[in-house]
Amino acid sequence: MDEKKTKKKRRPRDPEARMTFTEHLGELRSRIIYSGIALVVSFVLCYCLKGVIFECVAGPLRDQEGVEWLTLTPIEAFLVQLKLAAYAGVALALPFIVYQLCAFVFPGLRANERRAAMILLTGGTVLVIAGVAVAYFGTLPLVLPYIMKMAPPDVLTRLGMKDTVSLLIKFYVGFAAAFQFPMVVLVLVYMDLLSPATLRAYRRFAVVGIAALSALFTPPDPISMIMMALPLVFLYELSIWMSYLVARRRDKARARAAVKKPRGKRADPAPSRSAASQRAESTAQAKKESAVDSQEGGD
Numbered sequence: 001m002d003e004k005k006t007k008k009k010r011r012p013r014d015p016e017a018r019m020t021f022t023e024h025l026g027e028l029r030s031r032i033i034y035s036g037i038a039l040v041v042s043f044v045l046c047y048c049l050k051g052v053i054f055e056c057v058a059g060p061l062r063d064q065e066g067v068e069w070l071t072l073t074p075i076e077a078f079l080v081q082l083k084l085a086a087y088a089g090v091a092l093a094l095p096f097i098v099y100q101l102c103a104f105v106f107p108g109l110r111a112n113e114r115r116a117a118m119i120l121l122t123g124g125t126v127l128v129i130a131g132v133a134v135a136y137f138g139t140l141p142l143v144l145p146y147i148m149k150m151a152p153p154d155v156l157t158r159l160g161m162k163d164t165v166s167l168l169i170k171f172y173v174g175f176a177a178a179f180q181f182p183m184v185v186l187v188l189v190y191m192d193l194l195s196p197a198t199l200r201a202y203r204r205f206a207v208v209g210i211a212a213l214s215a216l217f218t219p220p221d222p223i224s225m226i227m228m229a230l231p232l233v234f235l236y237e238l239s240i241w242m243s244y245l246v247a248r249r250r251d252k253a254r255a256r257a258a259v260k261k262p263r264g265k266r267a268d269p270a271p272s273r274s275a276a277s278q279r280a281e282s283t284a285q286a287k288k289e290s291a292v293d294s295q296e297g298g299d
Contacts, residue, residue, distance in 0.1 A: 043089035060140035131179030
């Protein structure tokens with residue numbers, strides 16, 4: 001006779017269950033260990049591809065004629081490649097680290113808070129990639145050759161490997177940070193510290209400032225200036241448009257919260273003004289009668 005194997009049924013997860021402090025520490029420890037392993041693996045992988053990473057980082061200077069790389073110490077090239085491998089390893093492992101952070105934090109958030117966090121993470125990631133792409137393919141290939149040609153004719157240009165790579169990385173990080181402007185505006189509008197009307201009122205000043213900076217850091221031709229100014233103006237306009245959406249949703253949420261009736265037992269309504277006045281009059285009349293009775297008793 002065949003015996004049927006009974007499988008243990010998993011107990012349904014209790015949404016109201018709470019972890020103890022020790023369990024939180026254990027989970028945090030596991031998340032940190034997983035993130036550390038991902039960092040080490042990413043660093044080793046990027047160090048094996050250090051030559052490819054250096055060529056990618058120095059891509060805007062690849063087509064420059066008569067430019068040579070220079071190292072001042074025997075270990076400078078090794079240290080630069082080690083630094084690039086570390087930066088690339090962090091960038092490669094960052095999505096996994098962010099996932100571990102979200103997996104640890106999100107269970108303690110409400111549904112609307114998780115949704116807002118996901119919007120910020122997704123928008124921030126897309127804007128970081130867009131900022132680095134604009135710097136790599138648009139701005140640096142136009143700006144760097146123009147700046148290098150400003151040197152006197154009798155000066156021989158040699159690019160120090162350490163300083164040049166650091167400069168390029170600062171450019172990439174700066175553009176990635178500048179492209180986070182819409183996310184910062186959304187947070188400020190949601191916190192009611194900034195309004196779409198303020199952004200719209202200062203639009204002219206912002207456009208003039210962007211045009212001045214673009215003219216200062218680009219060659220003296222309109223095409224280069226427009227290529228650098230257009231992404232920044234687009235970001236400002238995008239911030240205004242998104243701020244209107246955030247402000248509208250915030251106002252609707254506040255209106256719903258104001259109209260929504262509180263749950264549970266209702267509190268007793270406050271007495272009307274007429275009833276309160278009648279009660280005060282009766283109390284005063286009672287005091288007068290007691291005073292008259294006391295005087296008669298004394299007599």
